[in-house]
Amino acid sequence: MASQTVIEFTDTNFETEVINADLPVLVDFWAEWCQPCRMLTPTIDELADDFDGKIKVGKVDTDSNREVSMKYGIQSIPTVMLFKDGEVAKKFVGLTPKDTFAEAINELL
Secondary structure: OOOOOEEEEOOOOHHHHHHOOOOOEEEEEEOOOOHHHHHHHHHHHHHHHHOEOOEEEEEEEOOOOHHHHHHOOOOOOOEEEEEEOOEEEEEEEOOOOHHHHHHHHHHHO
16 A cells, blocks of 8 residues: 555444544455555545545455455455445545545535
């Protein structure tokens, strides 16, 4: 992960970092072998920098964190979810433009 503002979410810390977060949270469900996921990484990094202090941004490696991936029914990656107050507010599957994410984030703020 290139951006210092992108957090690694895991089965262990997901509840604390995402569900109980004071801010809205953008979660990128991805895997190392997934080419579209890798193509989305710069967008996620930019969003983390653009919205630093306003939202939390992090990634869940679906291969290493099967529990949380199964809980949220991740069947295709990349899947990006926006959480607010512990609930899924928006879900995006596949490569999505930065503007689409930014618009959804601004709606939550």
